[in-house]
Amino acid sequence: MSAHVVLLTPPYHAGVIEITGTWPPLNLVYLAGALRNKGIQVEIYDAMSLNHSVAEIQARLAQVRPQVVGITATTASAPAAIATLKAVREVLPTALLVMGGIHATFCWEEILTSSPWVDVIIRWEGEETFPELVQAWQDGRSFRTVRGIAYREQGEPCATEPRPLIEDLDTLAPAWDLLDWDLYRYRITDSRLAIVSGSRGCDQECRFCSQHHFWRKQYRERSPESLVQEILELRDRFGVEMVLFADEYTTKNRERWEKFLDLLLEAQPGVMLTMETRAPDIVRDQDILWKYRAAGFIHVYIGVESANQATLNALQKNIKAEEAETAIRLLNEQGILTECSFLLGHWEETPRSIEETLQQALRYNPDLAHFLFLTPWPYADLWQQVAERVEEWDFSKYDLVHPIMPSRAMSREELREAMVRCFKVFYREKMRQYCQEAEDSFKKRYMQKSMKVLFNNSFLTEFLAGMKK
Ligand code: SF4
Known part of the structure; x- marks a missing residue:
């Protein structure tokens, strides 16, 4: 009989990414599809979206009694994932407990040393590795031959050789049917939400980011045909009304991207x-931006990060400061909502430089702006440079809205206060703009709902109280 595997999300909530909706766990959907294809019984338990506590997870797994439990985590959710596996170990003493995701991929040694209840870490993508691991475990074989994992050999943490990345992403079969679709909604449009992945990897090398390390500087794309087919299937089989792209770099290849847009225009x-x-791609595509909107794109997020070219260069952001402003204008002209992030908290940050960033955000005038702290993960290139200044070692606070280090001129408390002020000033201006707009447009309704969500359901709720009146 095949092993029974439960794939789990950790009970982590920061009031940041989740404020606009509940997000399907795309990585687990892919893993579940790969396990099922090898004849392994698998279920997805999205404890995060269900808002279950560790005690509830423990009770449910004690009842279900799977032989293998896999959990996925980012750096911010890693402490919750590790604590959850500890609780699971108490009720499933002989189960194989597996952790995956970007944090565990790089911090495997530390996790295996400090958390004896974690048996195996899956490093990098897991669609080929996880089924092979389960098979080896069931057969009682050594894990030494399973590429792309870390485990303990005679009590000592060790890693096997990396597994080559999957060549053809079109061969993967996400198990969409294993989701409880009633859970997944985008609050702004009150729509059933799916997340898809059209490519994996990024060829950029921003110093605060680690995606290029996780994907080993490789970039792979699915065919436009399979992506359109998937969107149609999500709509027809599961009633999906809204799709978010999870790609690290969605529009890298213009020819492929335009083909995808053309197929969507045909399929409607x-x-x-x-x-x-990225902003440079929007500028590149200005002659076909109408296709974005006609194909269904209503909202595009751009990482602006800074108006200061020297800061952008130091972060290896590889964009020109003015490209972001142009991209926002071009998207606005097409009636596409724009959302941007601006990074605060680099070492040279001062009250004056934060004010300049705020003024830049007001001048660029995206529909939505996020003022986030520069938060290099412990495995990012930037980490080595800043590690000695880091004051926050609780990874659950690595959520971009808690400063993990002071700047040369500002304490972490001062940085946090300045960030809250940026949000307040920016959204006061947005409220003024949208209150003045007479027309009851889609954009106006979208913005009103977005601001309501931001005021009522986010980490900012306590700070923004009073502004909505
Ligand atoms: S921040 Fe975006 S563009 Fe830069 S390396 Fe990461 S995924 Fe790529």
């Missing part, structure tokens, strides 16, 4: 689409 799925991409 009537599904709302949203994604993150």
Whole structure:
């Protein structure tokens, strides 16, 4: 009989990414599909979206009694994931407990040393590794031959050789049917939400980011045909009304991207689409931006990070400061909502430089802005440079809204106060703009709902109280 595997999300809530909706765990959907294809019984338990506590997870798994439990985590959710596996170990003493995700991929040694209840770490993508691991465990074989994992050999943490990345992403079969679809909604449009992945990897090398390390500087794309097919299937089989692209770099290849847009225009799925991409690509695509909107893109997120070219260069952001402003204008002209992030808290940050960033955000005038702290993960290139200044070692606070280090001129408390002020000033101006707009447009309704969510459901709720009146 095949092993029974439960794939789990950790009970982590920071009031940041989750404020606009509940997000399907795409990585677990892919893993579940790969396990099932090898004849392994698998279920997805999205404890995060269900808002279950560690005690509830423990009770449920004690009842289900799977032989293998896999949990995924980012750096911010890693402490919750490790604590959850500890509780699971108490009720499933002989189960194989597995952890995956970007944090565990790089911090495997530390986790295996400090958390004896974690048996194995899956490093990098897991669709080929996880089924092979389960098979080896069931057969009682050594893990030494399973590429892409870390485990203990005679009590000592060790890692096997990296597994080559999957060549053809179109061969993967996400198990969408294993989700409880009633859970997944985008609050702003009150729509059933799916997340898809059209590519994996990024060829950029921003110093605060680690995606290029996780994907080993490789970039792989799915065919436009399979991506359109998936969107149609999500709509027809599961009633999906809105799709978010999880790609690290959605629009890298213009030819492929335009083909995808053309196929969507032909198929007219009537599904709302949203994604993150780079400002230079929006400028590059200005002659075909109308296709973005006509194909269904209603909302695009751009990482602006800074108006200061020297800061952008120091972060290896590889964009020109003015490109972001142009990209926002071009998207606005097409009626596409723009959302941008601005990074605060680098070493040279002062009250004056934060004010300049705020003024830049007001001048660029995206529909939504986020003022986030520069938070290099412990495995990012930037980490080595800043590690000695880091004051926050609780990884659950690595959520971009808690400063993990002071700047040369400002304490962490001062940085946090300055960040809250940026949000307040920016959204006061947005409220003024949208209150003045007479037309009851889609954009106006979208913005009103977005601000309501920000005021009522986010980490900012306590700070913004009073502004909504
Ligand atoms: S921040 Fe974005 S563009 Fe830069 S390396 Fe990370 S994924 Fe790529």
